[in-house]
Amino acid sequence: MTASNSVLQSTYPWTKAPLIASAPMLNIALPPLAISVSEAGGLGFLAGGFDVSNLERNLEETTRLVRESKNTEIRNFHAETGILPMGVGFINWGADLEIAVAAIEKYKPCAVWFFAPRSQPDDLRAWAERVRAATDGRTKIWVQVGAVIEAVDVAEALRPDVLVVQGSDAGGHGLARSASVITLVPEVRDALHVNHATKDALPVILAAGGIVDGRGMAASLSLGSSGVVMGTRFLASSEATVARGYQAEVLRASDGGRNTVRSTVYDRVRGIGGWPERYDGRGVVNESYVDSVERGMDDEENRRLYQEEVKKGDDGWGPTGRMTTYAGTGVGLIKEALPVATILERVRCEATGLIRNLAGI
Amino acid sequence: MTASNSVLQSTYPWTKAPLIASAPMLNIALPPLAISVSEAGGLGFLAGGFDVSNLERNLEETTRLVRESKNTEIRNFHAETGILPMGVGFINWGADLEIAVAAIEKYKPCAVWFFAPRSQPDDLRAWAERVRAATDGRTKIWVQVGAVIEAVDVAEALRPDVLVVQGSDAGGHGLARSASVITLVPEVRDALHVNHATKDALPVILAAGGIVDGRGMAASLSLGSSGVVMGTRFLASSEATVARGYQAEVLRASDGGRNTVRSTVYDRVRGIGGWPERYDGRGVVNESYVDSVERGMDDEENRRLYQEEVKKGDDGWGPTGRMTTYAGTGVGLIKEALPVATILERVRCEATGLIRNLAGI
Numbered sequence: 178m179t180a181s182n183s184v185l186q187s188t189y190p191w192t193k194a195p196l197i198a199s200a201p202m203l204n205i206a207l208p209p210l211a212i213s214v215s216e217a218g219g220l221g222f223l224a225g226g227f228d229v230s231n232l233e234r235n236l237e238e239t240t241r242l243v244r245e246s247k248n249t250e251i252r253n254f255h256a257e258t259g260i261l262p263m264g265v266g267f268i269n270w271g272a273d274l275e276i277a278v279a280a281i282e283k284y285k286p287c288a289v290w291f292f293a294p295r296s297q298p299d300d301l302r303a304w305a306e307r308v309r310a311a312t313d314g315r316t317k318i319w320v321q322v323g324a325v326i327e328a329v330d331v332a333e334a335l336r337p338d339v340l341v342v343q344g345s346d347a348g349g350h351g352l353a354r355s356a357s358v359i360t361l362v363p364e365v366r367d368a369l370h371v372n373h374a375t376k377d378a379l380p381v382i383l384a385a386g387g388i389v390d391g392r393g394m395a396a397s398l399s400l401g402s403s404g405v406v407m408g409t410r411f412l413a414s415s416e417a418t419v420a421r422g423y424q425a426e427v428l429r430a431s432d433g434g435r436n437t438v439r440s441t442v443y444d445r446v447r448g449i450g451g452w453p454e455r456y457d458g459r460g461v462v463n464e465s466y467v468d469s470v471e472r473g474m475d476d477e478e479n480r481r482l483y484q485e486e487v488k489k490g491d492d493g494w495g496p497t498g499r500m501t502t503y504a505g506t507g508v509g510l511i512k513e514a515l516p517v518a519t520i521l522e523r524v525r526c527e528a529t530g531l532i533r534n535l536a537g538i
Numbered sequence: 539m540t541a542s543n544s545v546l547q548s549t550y551p552w553t554k555a556p557l558i559a560s561a562p563m564l565n566i567a568l569p570p571l572a573i574s575v576s577e578a579g580g581l582g583f584l585a586g587g588f589d590v591s592n593l594e595r596n597l598e599e600t601t602r603l604v605r606e607s608k609n610t611e612i613r614n615f616h617a618e619t620g621i622l623p624m625g626v627g628f629i630n631w632g633a634d635l636e637i638a639v640a641a642i643e644k645y646k647p648c649a650v651w652f653f654a655p656r657s658q659p660d661d662l663r664a665w666a667e668r669v670r671a672a673t674d675g676r677t678k679i680w681v682q683v684g685a686v687i688e689a690v691d692v693a694e695a696l697r698p699d700v701l702v703v704q705g706s707d708a709g710g711h712g713l714a715r716s717a718s719v720i721t722l723v724p725e726v727r728d729a730l731h732v733n734h735a736t737k738d739a740l741p742v743i744l745a746a747g748g749i750v751d752g753r754g755m756a757a758s759l760s761l762g763s764s765g766v767v768m769g770t771r772f773l774a775s776s777e778a779t780v781a782r783g784y785q786a787e788v789l790r791a792s793d794g795g796r797n798t799v800r801s802t803v804y805d806r807v808r809g810i811g812g813w814p815e816r817y818d819g820r821g822v823v824n825e826s827y828v829d830s831v832e833r834g835m836d837d838e839e840n841r842r843l844y845q846e847e848v849k850k851g852d853d854g855w856g857p858t859g860r861m862t863t864y865a866g867t868g869v870g871l872i873k874e875a876l877p878v879a880t881i882l883e884r885v886r887c888e889a890t891g892l893i894r895n896l897a898g899i
Contacts, residue, residue, distance in 0.1 A: 345718060356795025
């Protein structure tokens with residue numbers, strides 16, 4: 178299970194194949210989560226988000242954690258190369274390019290992850306060019322896409338190192354109209370092969386959306402990805418910066434296809450208005466959703482009730498609450514919060530065992 | 539790749555493991571498709587649909603085709619057991635139990651496939667009981683589900699032989715709110731294991747929804763299924779009873795997450811009003827959808843335009859047409875119409891090769 182992953186492992190030598198990356202979940206993927214994923218042989222991403230005002234502080238903190246890490250591999254990688262063995266994810270419709278580039282130049286994360294520009298891929302051209310110039314190409318370009326046409330356009334325009342191919346099961350934001358990875362990953366792969374003369378120029382494909390265990394990992398590899406990105410799984414990790422109520426709801430929710438929904442209501446009640454129209458977000462069904470969609474409540478009243486709910490703290494989460502629980506359809510497969518190292522070890526081990534078992538060896 | 543499939547192969551001895559079944563697609567899965575799938579070592583289903591008035595005629599025709607088949611295995615199976623080596627699928631909210639049971643008793647299909655009763659699982663109790671009695675348990679009970687709770691309830695109430703676990707990528711009808719197989723199949727599997735004392739009592743799980751090639755098959759097996767059901771792939775087969783315009787649209791359409799939608803509009807324009815509210819259907823975006831959803835056209839006008847379009851015949855299909863192209867998100871992976879035998883051989887061969895390759899052997 179290593180041949181197709183040589184590019185990733187030569188770029189990120191502390192990682193194990195197949196690669197597991199953690200999604201740059203807004204407000205949650207902070208230094209403790211990002212470093213723990215990289216320490217466990219994965220690639221951890223910091224959330225840069227759409228408001229990059231905390232970016233420098235988070236990168237500074239991450240750098241300190243790397244220097245103090247007991248993991249000699251990532252500590253030495255940083256000491257020897259000056260490259261931070263973590264990535265940073267941006268929500269490009271809102272993120273400030275100048276602030277981002279200055280921070281990238283200073284801290285040199287090993288990857289940036291672009292997502293949701295107003296215009297895909299045009300608005301990302303300057304980002305890709307400036308980031309490459311800032312660290313002389315050592316910060317690799319990852320771009321998240323959710324449709325075949327996006328993948329082809331982005332590959333052609335930006336020559337990214339990695340495409341994160343996100344299917345409809347993903348939690349949080351993604352394309353409102355999308356296939357799951359079961360068809361999206363193979364079709365993206367085929368389309369890239371048709372559109373590229375040589376295989377060398379192809380970006381690495383990572384699958385995202387609904388992958389929470391070794392079964393999802395093995396499936397993703399079967400579909401043609403070189404690794405996976407997980408988000409929801411890490412919400413229930415010891416190292417995520419997540420409210421206790423949020424994590425409890427992730428552990429409680431089950432039957433994710435039925436009990437999560439794609440909607441814009443969770444942005445509307447929280448007054449987040451910047452997302453381009455093609456996106457919505459998947460979260461566990463709660464009162465905000467039911468009031469909006471089933472009871473026809475207007476946004477103003479729904480938002481007022483949300484603001485009241487915030488005062489309840491952890492008790493505001495849950496099916497009868499109003500705090501947003503962004504999570505993917507795999508939420509029902511997550512039964513306990515675990516240390517990140519355990520999650521990565523189990524996913525890899527289960528995937529390898531499954532594939533060997535299917536092969537009859 | 540055979541161990542977990544022994545139950546299916548002992549029940550259906552002409553089939554190869556892992557099992558490939560063809561979905562009972564309304565008006566399309568007629569005797570030529572059903573027999574060709576079984577002749578190729580799969581399990582072909584006839585569409586019984588919600589109006590079973592053609593059922594007896596189709597079973598009679600299928601029986602004749604089996605008796606005349608050049609495939610000695612399925613001919614002998616039928617001659618020796620009296621069991622028809624094909625299944626019949628019903629849309630249970632509309633199908634007449636008495637007519638169905640009489641036909642099943644007479645022709646003895648090897649399986650029935652239940653889908654979309656008004657009340658799940660209650661409305662299926664009589665169906666399961668009567669079918670079992672009609673052929674002394676030799677007609678096996680398959681039930682299609684689209685959520686974990688449905689799977690658990692059906693398994694408990696009906697003790698089906700097979701659960702067809704349908705994910706959100708599927709073409710045609712399914713639960714409007716659903717996960718893809720990437721999370722649904724593992725969560726169903728886990729839930730059944732928790733709810734059953736012994737593994738022997740567990741139904742076999744087949745994955746459906748977005749599976750069109752060996753990659754989808756290998757992924758489904760990784761997720762915990764014992765085989766797959768394909769629908770959309772067989773729309774582009776030589777043996778499907780499908781309009782030329784419909785098949786051409788399946789071959790044309792790509793980027794299925796973007797260019798297909800789940801909607802009830804395709805039922806509404808065709809005047810099909812019986813589906814329980816929890817279902818809609820996935821089809822390629824066309825003028826009926828755009829008029830209804832983006833331009834706010836009322837159903838009456840939309841239906842009138844549909845009826846006009848019918849007169850165009852094959853030219854009525856396509857993105858600017860109004861004839862319905864039910865298809866899954868995997869539609870973009872289908873580039874040519876092929877004989878059923880070639881489809882099954884390629885899917886099996888690709889899946890096996892992929893798994894061996896991932897295992898490094």
